[in-house]
Amino acid sequence: MRNQEVPVSVHNLADLGWSPFFADQIEAEADSGQTESGLIPVRAATVQRSLARGLGADGLTRLVFPNDISASDLAVGDWILIDPETHMIRRVLDRHSKLSRRAAGVEAKSQLLVANLDTLFITTSCNEDFNPARIERYLVLALDADVTPVLVLTKSDLTDEADRYLKEAQGISPKFADVLCINATATDGVATLERWCGAGQTVAFVGSSGVGKSTLINSLTEAAQATAGIRETDAKGRHTTTSRSLHFANAGGMVIDMPGMRELGLHDVASGIAELFDDITDLAAACKFRNCAHVSEPGCAVLAAMDAGEISEARLDRWRKLHAEDQLNSQTMGQTRRRAKEITRQHKATLEAQYRMKGKRQPTEGNSKGSKSKGGKGRGKGRNR
Numbered sequence: 001m002r003n004q005e006v007p008v009s010v011h012n013l014a015d016l017g018w019s020p021f022f023a024d025q026i027e028a029e030a031d032s033g034q035t036e037s038g039l040i041p042v043r044a045a046t047v048q049r050s051l052a053r054g055l056g057a058d059g060l061t062r063l064v065f066p067n068d069i070s071a072s073d074l075a076v077g078d079w080i081l082i083d084p085e086t087h088m089i090r091r092v093l094d095r096h097s098k099l100s101r102r103a104a105g106v107e108a109k110s111q112l113l114v115a116n117l118d119t120l121f122i123t124t125s126c127n128e129d130f131n132p133a134r135i136e137r138y139l140v141l142a143l144d145a146d147v148t149p150v151l152v153l154t155k156s157d158l159t160d161e162a163d164r165y166l167k168e169a170q171g172i173s174p175k176f177a178d179v180l181c182i183n184a185t186a187t188d189g190v191a192t193l194e195r196w197c198g199a200g201q202t203v204a205f206v207g208s209s210g211v212g213k214s215t216l217i218n219s220l221t222e223a224a225q226a227t228a229g230i231r232e233t234d235a236k237g238r239h240t241t242t243s244r245s246l247h248f249a250n251a252g253g254m255v256i257d258m259p260g261m262r263e264l265g266l267h268d269v270a271s272g273i274a275e276l277f278d279d280i281t282d283l284a285a286a287c288k289f290r291n292c293a294h295v296s297e298p299g300c301a302v303l304a305a306m307d308a309g310e311i312s313e314a315r316l317d318r319w320r321k322l323h324a325e326d327q328l329n330s331q332t333m334g335q336t337r338r339r340a341k342e343i344t345r346q347h348k349a350t351l352e353a354q355y356r357m358k359g360k361r362q363p364t365e366g367n368s369k370g371s372k373s374k375g376g377k378g379r380g381k382g383r384n385r
């Protein structure tokens with residue numbers, strides 16, 4: 001059975017990722033797990049609508065939401081203070097990092113995915129999945145979230161060109177804390193990831209389907225899950241989860257599984273882009289216009305640097321694409337509406353001009369609801385109400 005309620009032995013809070021960063025927020029004795037006001041800290045292990053569970057010194061607890069906090073305010077990995085009797089959530093502690101994406105829908109709202117992550121394993125394979133532009137997008141996310149990015153290339157055993165892949169990957173950005181090239185199905189391959197998964201550390205994986213994320217998560221957590229009694233397995237005994245969840249790693253830390261998290265639309269990641277492209281960011285300070293898009297603006301320091309051969313056109317192109325995507329996804333609904341209105345207005349003006357040229361009157365628009373004709377004054381009856 002999946003997501004079963006688990007009896008978990010007593011834990012040391014530090015093993016769950018508790019640190020002075022959180023302890024300082026409540027000025028309490030971290031070791032005792034008791035805060036001054038009698039609230040206890042737990043770490044959000046699963047969050048699904050109104051059903052959330054927290055892992056604390058006494059094990060796994062079902063959390064109770066108060067009226068002013070909902071599941072969308074909470075992410076797996078969050079540290080929360082709860083009432084020890086009622087298990088009511090009293091406070092979500094500040095996060096040292098958080099990963100979010102644009103929520104589904106027209107509004108430019110972000111959806112919180114996971115919190116208090118230390119390392120993000122950006123995973124791809126030594127095959128056609130390898131795509132520097134996609135890797136860069138994930139890197140922007142990690143940098144923006146204040147999470148250490150590690151690039152993991154899997155399936156090194158299935159190619160003769162592992163070295164070439166590794167070299168190319170190492171050339172993508174100096175911002176990676178490490179670039180690994182492994183066979184995810186082999187013990188020594190997995191072992192190279194363990195130094196990021198030690199006590200107090202929390203890691204997660206992103207990458208396309210089939211690159212080996214589940215394989216790695218399984219290997220990194222297998223022994224620990226068994227001893228902790230947290231095992232969600234399918235018929236073949238493999239670890240499976242359907243929603244984001246927190247798991248113990250063999251090396252002492254924690255792994256957050258994010259199933260279905262293959263494509264993450266960029267949203268509100270301007271600072272991540274600025275960090276990844278810090279050379280362009282520095283140059284942009286000397287552009288004539290503050291919001292220079294470095295396309296054809298006069299006095300553009302970035303274009304000047306490109307002409308001087310200091311940065312490549314390909315790099316500037318990648319910046320432009322990421323920047324444009326972030327801008328578009330970060331637009332508010334009002335901005336999106338205004339843009340749509342402007343496009344409709346331009347379209348109508350073009351149509352009207354065409355009709356005028358042909359000496360015809362614009363037909364009535366009974367067929368299109370939201371676009372009333374602005375046929376203009378003196379047009380008489382042809383105008384819709």
Ligand SMILES: Nc1nc2c(ncn2[C@@H]2O[C@H](COP(=O)(O)OP(=O)(O)OP(=O)(O)O)[C@@H](O)[C@H]2O)c(=O)[nH]1
Nearest residue numbers: 154155156182183184185209210211212213214215
């Ligand atoms: N030979 C080899 N096979 C691998 C390697 N990594 C993953 N695989 C295999 O590739 C298949 C897909 O791996 P998964 O771990 O399920 O991939 P995933 O990234 O979790 O995929 P999703 O769950 O769809 O997101 C499995 O059959 C793995 O055994 C590797 O490094 N070498």
Ligand SMILES: [Zn+2]
Nearest residue numbers: 287292294300
């Ligand atoms: Zn510029």
